[in-house]
Amino acid sequence: MKRVLSFLAVTVLAASFAQGQEMTHPAAGEPGIYSPTEIKWKDGPAFLPAGAKFAVLEGDPTKEGPFVMRIWFPAGFRIQPHWHPKVERVTVLSGTLNLGMGERFDQSATRKMPAGTYGFWPAGMRHFAWVKGKTIVQLHGTGPWIFTYVNPADDPRNAKR
Numbered sequence: 436m437k438r439v440l441s442f443l444a445v446t447v448l449a450a451s452f453a454q455g456q457e458m459t460h461p462a463a464g465e466p467g468i469y470s471p472t473e474i475k476w477k478d479g480p481a482f483l484p485a486g487a488k489f490a491v492l493e494g495d496p497t498k499e500g501p502f503v504m505r506i507w508f509p510a511g512f513r514i515q516p517h518w519h520p521k522v523e524r525v526t527v528l529s530g531t532l533n534l535g536m537g538e539r540f541d542q543s544a545t546r547k548m549p550a551g552t553y554g555f556w557p558a559g560m561r562h563f564a565w566v567k568g569k570t571i572v573q574l575h576g577t578g579p580w581i582f583t584y585v586n587p588a589d590d591p592r593n594a595k596r
């Protein structure tokens with residue numbers, strides 16, 4: 436059944452390309468073309484403090500398998516020290532991400548990642564970040580994507596309920 440469905444999906448995809456149609460509004464995580472003006476941003480993700488927005492473009496970061504997501508940070512946004520059990524891969528699309536390594540947030544000990552920069556760091560590496568102006572990053576990797584703060588008090592998921 437799954438094979439039939441993916442065959443159908445590929446056929447539909449091929450057909451829409453053949454007709455020269457743009458697949459302008461794919462559902463989040465579904466095959467298609469995601470032009471920057473059509474990306475549907477949502478508040479979140481839940482592991483970040485309020486103010487950020489995100490959009491999942493491919494796959495599902497909560498499940499096994501590859502995913503691509505974007506995160507929009509407002510000016511002045513900070514991400515406290517945290518780590519992931521898998522390699523983190525970040526492409527800065529606009530603005531500048533300032534990234535530091537270590538268990539303690541230190542704004543003066545960060546490296547500038549201006550638009551166009553790519554970086555990846557190993558699983559388990561403790562790191563933190565901040566932005567001066569609005570910044571968009573693209574995160575791609577393999578789910579499930581787990582985000583663990585060094586200090587649990589920094590985790591907004593703990594503040595709820």
Ligand SMILES: [Cu+2]
Pocket residue numbers: 517518519523562
């Ligand atoms: Cu991270």
